[in-house]
Amino acid sequence: KAGVTQTPRYLIKTRGQQVTLSCSPISGHRSVSWYQQTPGQGLQFLFEYFSETQRNKGNFPGRFSGRQFSNSRSEMNVSTLELGDSALYLCASSSGYQETQYFGPGTRLLVL
């Protein structure tokens, strides 16, 4: 089976722009979670989707949003980018809650 894929792998944006990141889960997995990873804050939970429904959301401002499609692929969007949004954004998929989460390689976002 193919692993979790994330596109793009690298992205450079300027402050005020918006960005959309994509995640394709492992075939058959219906749960997709997103995390932000920074050197100072570690891995922070953004949101989790299952069958197109957001089941939980982390403590991030409303500029961070996501969605999941009927094929379980997921996107996250960050609007009005700030310098502090520079991070590695990781997506993880699993077959169900508290089942093994498989992470993708991440999208590294740099905001200038």
Added chain:
Amino acid sequence: GENVEQHPSTLSVQEGDSAVIKCTYSDSASNYFPWYKQELGKGPQLIIDIRSNVGEKKDQRIAVTLNKTAKHFSLHITETQPEDSAVYFCAASTSGTYKYIFGTGTRLKVLA
């Protein structure tokens, strides 16, 4: 709020020695505790996990112990090898919350 503390932040051991990483969680309802290994340029990979109805779990050179009363869980790596060098993260989750809280990571260096 929910929190997972992880210590130490860095750990250097000689090849063949043991390494121990400790985590403490705050939510007494947490019932699933995975450990991840992250190598440079890659997403985290699950190495072992434990559920709250079990006190210890082993997989070859890796073991995890859980003390629910103290809200502690630890990762033990025996006979360390240079390829064990990576950043290790602990996490905790609670049924029904659909999210994982991660520790801040431990950078393990195995010296040959």
